[in-house]
Amino acid sequence: MDLSERPQHQALRAELRAFIAAHRHLAPSGRALHDPQARAWQELLIANGYAARTIPRELGGAGLAPDILASRLIAEEFAQAGISPGLGGQGINMLVPTLLEVGSPAQKQQFIAATLLGDIVWCQGYSEPGAGSDLASLRTSAVLDGDAWVVNGQKIWTSTAIEADWMFCLVRTEPQAPKHRGISFLLLRMDTPGIEVRPLVDMTMKANFNEVFFSDVRVPAGQIVGQRGDGWRVANIILKNERGSLADPNLSLARLNALVALMQQETVDGQRAIDQAALRDRLMRLQGRLLGLQFNDLRLLSAGLNPGHDDARLAALVVKLQGTELRHEIEALAIDAMGEGGLAYGANPYLRDAGSWQVNYMYFLGLIIGGGTSQIQKNIIAELGLGMPREPKVAGAA
Numbered sequence: 267m268d269l270s271e272r273p274q275h276q277a278l279r280a281e282l283r284a285f286i287a288a289h290r291h292l293a294p295s296g297r298a299l300h301d302p303q304a305r306a307w308q309e310l311l312i313a314n315g316y317a318a319r320t321i322p323r324e325l326g327g328a329g330l331a332p333d334i335l336a337s338r339l340i341a342e343e344f345a346q347a348g349i350s351p352g353l354g355g356q357g358i359n360m361l362v363p364t365l366l367e368v369g370s371p372a373q374k375q376q377f378i379a380a381t382l383l384g385d386i387v388w389c390q391g392y393s394e395p396g397a398g399s400d401l402a403s404l405r406t407s408a409v410l411d412g413d414a415w416v417v418n419g420q421k422i423w424t425s426t427a428i429e430a431d432w433m434f435c436l437v438r439t440e441p442q443a444p445k446h447r448g449i450s451f452l453l454l455r456m457d458t459p460g461i462e463v464r465p466l467v468d469m470t471m472k473a474n475f476n477e478v479f480f481s482d483v484r485v486p487a488g489q490i491v492g493q494r495g496d497g498w499r500v501a502n503i504i505l506k507n508e509r510g511s512l513a514d515p516n517l518s519l520a521r522l523n524a525l526v527a528l529m530q531q532e533t534v535d536g537q538r539a540i541d542q543a544a545l546r547d548r549l550m551r552l553q554g555r556l557l558g559l560q561f562n563d564l565r566l567l568s569a570g571l572n573p574g575h576d577d578a579r580l581a582a583l584v585v586k587l588q589g590t591e592l593r594h595e596i597e598a599l600a601i602d603a604m605g606e607g608g609l610a611y612g613a614n615p616y617l618r619d620a621g622s623w624q625v626n627y628m629y630f631l632g633l634i635i636g637g638g639t640s641q642i643q644k645n646i647i648a649e650l651g652l653g654m655p656r657e658p659k660v661a662g663a664a
């Protein structure tokens with residue numbers, strides 16, 4: 267399709283620049299959850315059609331018709347300006363699109379607007395001690411008892427569980443069924459009696475994820491999404507959205523621009539880092555890879571207009587693998603460009619950009635694993651994208 271900008275898109279670009287210049291002082295600087303400033307910013311973006319664009323008004327969105335070029339321009343302009351494009355996270359990026367696709371009318375009403383505004387913060391309860399890459403082996407059980415599911419078991423690596431209001435969760439409801447068909451998808455309040463959250467400190471030295479224990483937790487029977495035993499299908503809709511959202515090329519572009527600015531300021535042996543051949547060479551390679559991902563993104567946007575068309579399947583599969591590894595390498599180059607200063611961490615007067623390079627370097631190493639490891643992504647690309655033979659199953663596995 268023709269992706270060149272039309273007059274209305276040029277007008278939108280001008281409108282966006284004017285909006286950003288007039289309102290950028292209102293944008294939140296961090297990613298704090300339950301932050302009133304972030305909520306107000308999100309509300310302003312939705313009111314102007316810059317966030318939740320295509321979500322119906324009655325569900326809290328801007329209610330606009332899909333316009334892939336407009337969405338792209340908005341993402342680009344916020345990235346170029348280096349300001350927040352609005353709230354994200356597991357609720358908005360993963361659960362909302364899934365509820366739009368398979369949620370009941372009551373679930374859409376209850377959760378979508380509140381999630382878009384950050385009033386409900388979600389966590390994702392998938393992984394368990396014995397079920398990560400092989401997620402369908404999960405064992406946390408839910409047994410129907412009158413009008414409630416009774417949940418018992420344990421989740422692990424649950425990001426933001428300690429701050430979350432609700433969890434979307436995979437549980438085994440049909441223990442006799444083959445493993446992929448015995449799973450259901452539940453929504454549960456994190457303050458339900460019987461839930462215990464224990465923070466886990468990761469290599470950033472922060473407790474970004476947690477263990478969650480369930481002991482006879484009663485969840486109203488209506489808080490199931492899709493049918494009983496249909497949770498694997500729902501889970502895969504979520505994973506599709508998760509893998510795309512973990513590696514947004516527009517966020518990487520904002521980071522690459524910040525890296526260029528850093529390399530213009532930092533000096534190595536009296537020379538600007540950006541003028542050092544080895545560092546500059548790495549920067550250009552990263553720029554080339556980012557351009558590749560941006561064009562890949564255009565291909566996906568274009569395919570979004572023809573949902574039945576399978577052309578972009580491979581393009582969608584590479585996003586998580588390529589995007590998280592690229593982002594990790596962008597942060598790594600900044601650390602190298604800072605020389606000894608790159609080793610500073612925590613409260614240190616030599617930190618640049620509040621230490622965000624060091625934190626993100628480690629955080630993105632984690633995201634190469636989270637949402638499905640790079641090895642698993644390569645398996646998926648080989649099997650679903652390139653049509654290569656499926657990985658042999660262990661004897662007896664479903």
Ligand SMILES: Cc1cc2nc3c(=O)[nH]c(=O)nc-3n(C[C@H](O)[C@H](O)[C@H](O)COP(=O)(O)OP(=O)(O)OC[C@H]3O[C@@H](n4cnc5c(N)ncnc54)[C@H](O)[C@@H]3O)c2cc1C
Pocket residue numbers: 389390391392393394395397398399400422423424425426475632633635636637638639640641642645657
């Ligand atoms: C930062 C971060 C945030 C996370 N947040 C969440 C969250 O919010 N909610 C949630 O539910 N989970 C979360 N996770 C968990 C994440 O989804 C799992 O860690 C991931 O799926 C891998 O599972 P595992 O840790 O059990 O590793 P394993 O599955 O045990 O894998 C161990 C190693 O073996 C390799 N391996 C396994 N199977 C294969 C295979 N078939 N072929 C080739 N190699 C293989 C893997 O690639 C990996 O290198 C998070 C993880 C991280 C790091």
